[in-house]
Amino acid sequence: MERVLKLRRRQNIIGWGFVLPASLMIFIFYFYPIARAFVLSFQTGVGVNLKYAGLFNYQRLLADNLFKKSLGNVFIFLIIQVPIMLLLALVLASLLNDKNLRFRGFFRTAIFLPCATSLVSYAIIFRSMFALDGFVNAVLTNLSLISRPINWIGQPWTARIVVVIALTWRWTGYNMIFYLAGLQNIEPSIYEAAFIDGASGFDQFFRITIPMLKPIILLTTIMSTNGTLQLFDETMNLTNGGPANATLSVSQYIYRLSFQYSPRFGYAAAISFVIFALVAVLAFIQMRVGDTR
Amino acid sequence: MKKSVSLLLVLIMVFAVGSNLVLAQTDEVTITVWCWDPAFNIYAMEEAAKIYKEIAPNVKINIVETPWDDVQTKLTTAVMAGQTGTLPDILLMQDNALTKNVTNFPGTFVDLTDSGIDFTQFADFKVAHTTVDGRNYAVPFDNGAAINALRLDILEEAGYTLDDFKDITWTEYIEMGKDILAKTGKPLLTNVADSPDQIMAMLQSAGVWMFDEDGDVFIAENDVLKEIVEIYVEMVKSGVLVQVNDWEQYISTINRGTAAGTINGCWIIGSIVGQADQKGLWGITNIPRLERAANASNYSNQGGSSWVVLSSSKQADVAIDFLAHTFAGSVELYETILPSSGALATYLPAGDSDVYNEPHEFFAGQRVYADITDFASKVPQISYGVYNYEARDAVGTAIAQILAGADMNSALQEAEETVKFLMGP
Numbered sequence: 001m002e003r004v005l006k007l008r009r010r011q012n013i014i015g016w017g018f019v020l021p022a023s024l025m026i027f028i029f030y031f032y033p034i035a036r037a038f039v040l041s042f043q044t045g046v047g048v049n050l051k052y053a054g055l056f057n058y059q060r061l062l063a064d065n066l067f068k069k070s071l072g073n074v075f076i077f078l079i080i081q082v083p084i085m086l087l088l089a090l091v092l093a094s095l096l097n098d099k100n101l102r103f104r105g106f107f108r109t110a111i112f113l114p115c116a117t118s119l120v121s122y123a124i125i126f127r128s129m130f131a132l133d134g135f136v137n138a139v140l141t142n143l144s145l146i147s148r149p150i151n152w153i154g155q156p157w158t159a160r161i162v163v164v165i166a167l168t169w170r171w172t173g174y175n176m177i178f179y180l181a182g183l184q185n186i187e188p189s190i191y192e193a194a195f196i197d198g199a200s201g202f203d204q205f206f207r208i209t210i211p212m213l214k215p216i217i218l219l220t221t222i223m224s225t226n227g228t229l230q231l232f233d234e235t236m237n238l239t240n241g242g243p244a245n246a247t248l249s250v251s252q253y254i255y256r257l258s259f260q261y262s263p264r265f266g267y268a269a270a271i272s273f274v275i276f277a278l279v280a281v282l283a284f285i286q287m288r289v290g291d292t293r
Numbered sequence: 294m295k296k297s298v299s300l301l302l303v304l305i306m307v308f309a310v311g312s313n314l315v316l317a318q319t320d321e322v323t324i325t326v327w328c329w330d331p332a333f334n335i336y337a338m339e340e341a342a343k344i345y346k347e348i349a350p351n352v353k354i355n356i357v358e359t360p361w362d363d364v365q366t367k368l369t370t371a372v373m374a375g376q377t378g379t380l381p382d383i384l385l386m387q388d389n390a391l392t393k394n395v396t397n398f399p400g401t402f403v404d405l406t407d408s409g410i411d412f413t414q415f416a417d418f419k420v421a422h423t424t425v426d427g428r429n430y431a432v433p434f435d436n437g438a439a440i441n442a443l444r445l446d447i448l449e450e451a452g453y454t455l456d457d458f459k460d461i462t463w464t465e466y467i468e469m470g471k472d473i474l475a476k477t478g479k480p481l482l483t484n485v486a487d488s489p490d491q492i493m494a495m496l497q498s499a500g501v502w503m504f505d506e507d508g509d510v511f512i513a514e515n516d517v518l519k520e521i522v523e524i525y526v527e528m529v530k531s532g533v534l535v536q537v538n539d540w541e542q543y544i545s546t547i548n549r550g551t552a553a554g555t556i557n558g559c560w561i562i563g564s565i566v567g568q569a570d571q572k573g574l575w576g577i578t579n580i581p582r583l584e585r586a587a588n589a590s591n592y593s594n595q596g597g598s599s600w601v602v603l604s605s606s607k608q609a610d611v612a613i614d615f616l617a618h619t620f621a622g623s624v625e626l627y628e629t630i631l632p633s634s635g636a637l638a639t640y641l642p643a644g645d646s647d648v649y650n651e652p653h654e655f656f657a658g659q660r661v662y663a664d665i666t667d668f669a670s671k672v673p674q675i676s677y678g679v680y681n682y683e684a685r686d687a688v689g690t691a692i693a694q695i696l697a698g699a700d701m702n703s704a705l706q707e708a709e710e711t712v713k714f715l716m717g718p
Binding site for chain 1 (some may be wrong): 314315366369370373393396397398399461484487536537538539541542678680682683686690694697707710711716717718
């Protein structure tokens with residue numbers, strides 16, 4: 001009996017020994033800064049002249065038109081882009097899950113490949129493609145679809161469309177991989193039974209695939225919501241928030257407040273905690289709606 | 294075990310003593326500098342290091358290439374975190390960010406007023422940009438005097454010469470622009486949309502800024518700004534000015550000859566001369582002036598940067614001595630860097646040098662450097678203020694809204710309120 005206890009203690013110590021370094025690192029470099037940022041969000045002032053002011057920063061937010069504008073922008077992206085991307089990823093995943101499809105590996109890799117590109121470089125490539133004399137205008141003009149070049153990045157809604165297209169290109173494959181993994185866990189016999197019962201491919205997709213993938217759809221929705229609310233690289237490099245702040249994201253506004261304008265770190269920290277709260281609330285709602293266990 | 298420990302101790306002691314000895318013998322000092330352009334300010338710094346090597350052979354200048362955006366980000370992070378030890382001894386600062394950084398980070402930069410550097414030897418407008426509350430915080434470097442650079446062959450095709458553009462008003466500029474557009478199909482001017490550089494240069498040409506003398510926002514009631522917005526909108530609507538989306542496209546309109554000219558800081562020459570097959574086709578003159586503004590002139594400034602010394606530097610006195618003997622005291626330095634980099638100085642004694650009076654073959658033999666030095670001496674003085682970047686963005690947004698059809702007064706009112714909010718408690 002004593003020997004068993006001793007062994008268990010030994011194993012426990014070894015286990016903690018493995019877990020501890022990583023946990024400590026996460027605590028020091030992740031949780032500690034988050035706590036400090038929360039404290040910072042109660043301080044107000046410009047540059048190094050910071051002083052405690054309670055909830056003042058959170059109050060100031062309510063009157064901040066640029067903050068409201070940037071929040072509106074990310075919600076536009078969220079509402080338009082996330083459903084398009086997730087639906088596309090689902091369709092692609094179920095197509096590529098077909099065992100009879102030739103070159104399946106090639107297609108999977110090709111669709112996943114955009115995720116391996118750097119956020120900054122793909123944004124810059126999209127900017128040059130959608131330039132006034134860029135690739136997209138050249139193709140559309142040569143196909144006689146448009147008579148004169150469209151100033152994509154120079155107008156609010158076309159600029160937003162370009163951002164949506166870019167985000168969809170970059171992130172669809174990423175979500176598709178989750179769905180493919182989920183599809184592997186669906187028993188093929190379910191589809192066979194459905195087929196024998198006369199269910200069309202359409203029925204199979206909506207009646208079997210989507211319900212069976214529900215937990216994974218929930219996961220990808222929460223991740224995409226989180227990612228879109230914290231959007232930075234794409235709008236920073238593709239449109240730089242323009243024209244007239246039509247694509248300014250909240251993160252870019254935080255960046256401007258911290259590093260381009262007279263720095264207000266306390267206020268910037270308050271905005272990031274509002275985003276944190278929003279992500280938490282949206283994730284909670286999505287879980288209540290999506291998780292019917 | 295014991296043996297190896299004592300051996301280790303002995304080794305450590307030998308190394309420690311040895312390295313102390315080396316330090317004591319040569320007393321070598323390394324001055325670290327952050328700046329960003331290999332063809333321009335880094336090159337100038339390297340040449341300055343060579344000159345100072347003869348005065349103080351024990352001083353080594355270590356240049357670290359750091360783009361301006363990174364300089365600002367690193368500076369802000371280091372000061373806010375109290376880690377000023379990570380900063381260099383000298384860094385190059387954009388003039389339009391100097392007041393902001395000096396005011397928000399008090400004590401971070403060395404006050405150079407009584408350092409022995411003679412600031413009267415620099416162009417007045419430039420010293421105004423590097424002075425905060427009457428104290429000098431930077432050794433002025435490059436010249437951003439605004440020029441109107443024009444393609445002589447395109448002007449000729451439409452029946453104009455460079456002289457027609459000298460000392461003119463914006464109305465005359467637009468009239469000729471429309472004519473040139475009709476005859477050659479080329480706009481006179483291109484500009485990056487959402488970037489209000491052109492507006493800023495026009496404001497300074499009348500000695501006015503987006504803040505009044507007390508530092509309060511001056512946008513909604515600023516009649517000079519309104520005149521400028523009207524001119525800008527007319528230029529865009531008539532096609533005299535074409536807006537492009539980013540800097541690369543802007544440069545390509547100059548280099549590919551899709552535009553008949555450009556108005557910018559004189560450093561744009563560096564990009565113009567990059568296109569070797571356009572040799573002899575360019576000329577420069579002063580910029581058009583406003584009509585209704587009280588102090589309108591044909592001279593302005595766009596961009597420019599200066600050297601600041603960090604208080605956290607352990608060798609700040611060496612850094613100051615280095616700058617005093619080079620950028621603030623060596624005509625030879627400016628004579629060396631001008632021909633190969635086009636780096637025009639704001640150091641007035643250098644302007645008398647023969648090098649500055651050489652004809653420039655790219656500009657059809659025009660004495661461009663002498664002309665620009667003359668322009669620089671006439672640039673109106675203004676102070677950019679602490680909230681310059683906030684105001685720039687707000688005015689840039691207003692211009693985009695006005696061009697999309699919004700009412701000018703309400704767009705400028707909104708810009709004023711945005712800046713007021715950002716300046717607020």
